[in-house]
Amino acid sequence: MSNVKKISVNKVRRGLMRLLTxxxxxxNVSKSGTVDRSKIKKxxxxxxxxxxGNLLLVTPLIQEVTHTFPGCKVDLFVKGTLAPxxxxxxxxxxxxIDLPKKPFKELVKYFKVWTLIKKQNYxxxxxxxxxxxxxxxxxxxxxxxxxxxxxxPENVQxxxxxxxxxxxxxxxxxxxxxxxxxxxxxxxSVPLLDLKLSEEEISKGxxxxxxxxxxxxxxxxxxTFATGDKCxxxxxxxxxxxxxxxxxxxxxxxxxxxxxxxxxxxxxxPSFYSKDIREIGSVLANVDVFIGADSGIMHLSSASxxxxxxxxxxxxxxxxxxxxxxxxxxDTNTLSIxxxxxxxxxxxxx
Numbered sequence: 001m002s003n004v005k006k007i008s009v010n011k012v013r014r015g016l017m018r019l020l021t022x023x024x025x026x027x028n029v030s031k032s033g034t035v036d037r038s039k040i041k042k043x044x045x046x047x048x049x050x051x052x053g054n055l056l057l058v059t060p061l062i063q064e065v066t067h068t069f070p071g072c073k074v075d076l077f078v079k080g081t082l083a084p085x086x087x088x089x090x091x092x093x094x095x096x097i098d099l100p101k102k103p104f105k106e107l108v109k110y111f112k113v114w115t116l117i118k119k120q121n122y123x124x125x126x127x128x129x130x131x132x133x134x135x136x137x138x139x140x141x142x143x144x145x146x147x148x149x150x151x152x153p154e155n156v157q158x159x160x161x162x163x164x165x166x167x168x169x170x171x172x173x174x175x176x177x178x179x180x181x182x183x184x185x186x187x188x189s190v191p192l193l194d195l196k197l198s199e200e201e202i203s204k205g206x207x208x209x210x211x212x213x214x215x216x217x218x219x220x221x222x223x224t225f226a227t228g229d230k231c232x233x234x235x236x237x238x239x240x241x242x243x244x245x246x247x248x249x250x251x252x253x254x255x256x257x258x259x260x261x262x263x264x265x266x267x268x269x270p271s272f273y274s275k276d277i278r279e280i281g282s283v284l285a286n287v288d289v290f291i292g293a294d295s296g297i298m299h300l301s302s303a304s305x306x307x308x309x310x311x312x313x314x315x316x317x318x319x320x321x322x323x324x325x326x327x328x329x330x331d332t333n334t335l336s337i338x339x340x341x342x343x344x345x346x347x348x349x350x
Contacts, residue, residue, distance in 0.1 A: 050080025
């Protein structure tokens with residue numbers, strides 16, 4: 001089957017599933033009484049998506065859950081095999097329940113996943129993305145006293161200008177949901193994306209970086225790749241890279257290469273290649289600024305606590321832009337290279 005046909009089939013399948021599941025489940029906030037924090041011991045978070053960025057974007061919610069319910073254990077309902085790597089340092093994570101990437105080719109495993117969810121007794125089940133059909137089904141299918149389907153009430157949207165962000169709205173939503181059961185919403189900042197790199201990992205990342213660039217200079221990392229329409233053209237990147245070299249002649253500029261080992265600047269800059277997600281994160285944790293289009297590596301940079309300048313031309317800036325650590329999202333449809341340089345300058349000068 002061609003890629004075009006696969007995309008068309010997937011779009012039809014997703015559209016059909018959303019139509020069938022859009023009315024499944026309503027988060028019940030009308031129950032009387034309060035939630036006893038000490039009784040919430042086992043939580044299931046549903047994010048059946050295997051992309052690196054989407055897994056990293058769940059980490060603020062995991063932090064929120066464990067902060068709200070100290071000592072609780074968290075199971076993750078995901079897709080693919082990246083979650084154990086991304087969440088390696090999260091001691092609160094107990095089970096990772098993963099849907100096969102191609103369920104129709106692995107039907108036995110696919111049905112075992114749903115059986116496993118049904119067998120567990122959870123205190124709280126949370127669907128991260130309100131538009132996820134599999135996520136909504138998992139919440140409905142689970143055994144839990146409190147089921148949270150992820151629909152964001154209009155009054156919560158009015159309270160927060162950043163409620164559209166995919167990492168933030170599940171946290172705002174959970175806080176609102178729990179406030180209906182007596183747990184005060186203290187209006188604290190949403191936790192940042194966090195890979196939870198250890199000091200040893202960061203130190204090794206520094207050693208790797210020092211083999212690529214000069215230690216005494218500030219360092220700019222660029223990532224020139226992205227999937228589909230999010231990937232900027234060779235000519236776009238070559239013009240931007242030339243501007244970066246002209247603006248920062250005394251800085252290191254190196255390129256983080258994708259797993260495909262391709263470069264939109266034809267490998268003109270020193271480069272770093274690795275298939276190890278945590279190793280890439282450990283290198284990025286030591287740079288002064290990361291610049292790249294909306295991608296899993298952009299979110300990895302953010303989760304590694306690197307100041308991140310995310311470039312957006314297709315996907316929603318409000319939904320996916322990096323935040324925290326002086327990070328910024330840049331709309332390249334309305335801004336130009338001098339604006340990008342100005343944004344980078346603001347990061348480097350803080």
